[in-house]
Amino acid sequence: MSSPAPITTTTRDLATLPTAQLLPDIFRQAPFGFLEQAARQHGSFVRLMVGPKPVYLVSDADLFQHVLRDEVKNYRKSPFLYNAAKTMVGEGLLTSEGDFWLRQRRMIQPQFHRQRIAFFAKIMTDAMDEVMQEWARTDTPDQPVELGARMAHLTVEMVSRALFGTHTLPLDEIGKLGQEMVAAANYVALRGYMPFVPQSIPLPGHGRFQQAMRRLTQAVNTIIAAGENGDSEGDNLINMLMEVVDEETQQGMTPAQLFDEVMTVFSAGFETTATALTWLWVLLAQSPEVEEKLRAEVSAALGDRTPTFDDLPKLGYCRQIFQEAMRIYPPIPMLPRTAQADDVANGYHIPKGTILLMFYYGLHHNPAYWPQPEVFDPARFSPAAQADGRHRFAYLPFSAGPRQCIGMDFAMMEGVLALAMLVQRYRVSLVPGQDMTPNLSATLKPRKDIYIHMTPC
Numbered sequence: 001m002s003s004p005a006p007i008t009t010t011t012r013d014l015a016t017l018p019t020a021q022l023l024p025d026i027f028r029q030a031p032f033g034f035l036e037q038a039a040r041q042h043g044s045f046v047r048l049m050v051g052p053k054p055v056y057l058v059s060d061a062d063l064f065q066h067v068l069r070d071e072v073k074n075y076r077k078s079p080f081l082y083n084a085a086k087t088m089v090g091e092g093l094l095t096s097e098g099d100f101w102l103r104q105r106r107m108i109q110p111q112f113h114r115q116r117i118a119f120f121a122k123i124m125t126d127a128m129d130e131v132m133q134e135w136a137r138t139d140t141p142d143q144p145v146e147l148g149a150r151m152a153h154l155t156v157e158m159v160s161r162a163l164f165g166t167h168t169l170p171l172d173e174i175g176k177l178g179q180e181m182v183a184a185a186n187y188v189a190l191r192g193y194m195p196f197v198p199q200s201i202p203l204p205g206h207g208r209f210q211q212a213m214r215r216l217t218q219a220v221n222t223i224i225a226a227g228e229n230g231d232s233e234g235d236n237l238i239n240m241l242m243e244v245v246d247e248e249t250q251q252g253m254t255p256a257q258l259f260d261e262v263m264t265v266f267s268a269g270f271e272t273t274a275t276a277l278t279w280l281w282v283l284l285a286q287s288p289e290v291e292e293k294l295r296a297e298v299s300a301a302l303g304d305r306t307p308t309f310d311d312l313p314k315l316g317y318c319r320q321i322f323q324e325a326m327r328i329y330p331p332i333p334m335l336p337r338t339a340q341a342d343d344v345a346n347g348y349h350i351p352k353g354t355i356l357l358m359f360y361y362g363l364h365h366n367p368a369y370w371p372q373p374e375v376f377d378p379a380r381f382s383p384a385a386q387a388d389g390r391h392r393f394a395y396l397p398f399s400a401g402p403r404q405c406i407g408m409d410f411a412m413m414e415g416v417l418a419l420a421m422l423v424q425r426y427r428v429s430l431v432p433g434q435d436m437t438p439n440l441s442a443t444l445k446p447r448k449d450i451y452i453h454m455t456p457c
């Protein structure tokens, strides 16, 4: 960490920033629309008057770099959101801080190394193959299906089989855990975005949250016990996590830590990817030229063959499409950070305790880095465009710095394989006239369910 710039007479006060003021009622009805509009109207650093104390909306790449990398030790994850998350994932990687987090990250990181996750490609494609065979058996021709549920079905199977293996619980039971996870995560998000309601007061959905947590706890403990008894097959993430030891202390994880990390990886791992794939299809279904180019790539690289890890370099356009979809709709659109001490950033004095809402969505739509930001154009991620001197912190769907997503390579592989296999088997079209406004929950989901036709090809 470099030493922060000194506060001088030219350092500006945060109160001089453009201010967006909104009645809490309007914020409650359309929180995401309010934030999006605030960034569009007032720029990349905005003072928001929502609750009793201002918070600051950041869509500026220099500030992202400052907070997430250069001065990362001064900006911790804000308790108002992460304390809510702790009721679900305890002290796992996502929610812990300081030396404890560092030790866990050091131990877990190697399990997500690119070479290590290559092993999961086959598990993923087998899972997708089975899910799509099930759809083929049960779908009624011409009957629309709900897009978000379809993508969650795919990713829950992929992540849970990688995490839990395929033998410990019946497969249909593993699939149901995804629904429990969504129910729990949505309640946690609601609690996190309503920090002024005391923890002792239950919010709507509390009973369902408790039920989901009971079921998840039971299932995860069963799977961990199977690993301890040697009853589960060797190569799954839980077994890998059981074996890791910290190089410095030569100690592994306690059972409680293992439980928290399993819950963390499961919760962080499938809804994000499902959300990315959902928006990807919304965009693709409206871009026939992009879709044709994609089909040409997949057909040349694979024909009808199932993709493997070694095919990934041949699926460069699939990757660009997945990247561009996450630019337009970052699954995690915003995360709060709190200043631990006074600081100066971008010429502003940031007093200790200031809450910065790191607005990934605003960053990805900032015209300073993205000409015509609303246009879906996967060529923005072509090798030539990438080499063209864009700000390194202008595109951060997986965040950046030491707290960057540990599952980034895993998710990219999942997204590309899923896209390639879906276009091999289906043509997708949107049912016309639907509301496709994004909405803030655990991830940036569509406000209403989106229906599609999936026509086998």
Ligand code: HEM
Pocket (backbone or CB within 6 Å): 077, 093, 094, 095, 105, 159, 264, 265, 268, 269, 270, 272, 273, 276, 330, 331, 332, 335, 397, 398, 399, 402, 403, 404, 405, 406, 407, 408, 410, 411
């Ligand atoms: C498209 C899919 C994904 C997106 C967009 C995404 C995005 C993110 C973001 C923005 C963060 C930073 C969170 C923060 O600062 O609080 C994060 C952290 C994390 N993600 Fe992901 N993620 C994805 C998939 C995955 C997958 C597949 C896994 C695991 C299999 C995973 C595991 C984690 C974990 C454990 C952390 C916490 C890392 C730490 O703080 O050390 N994510 N992710």
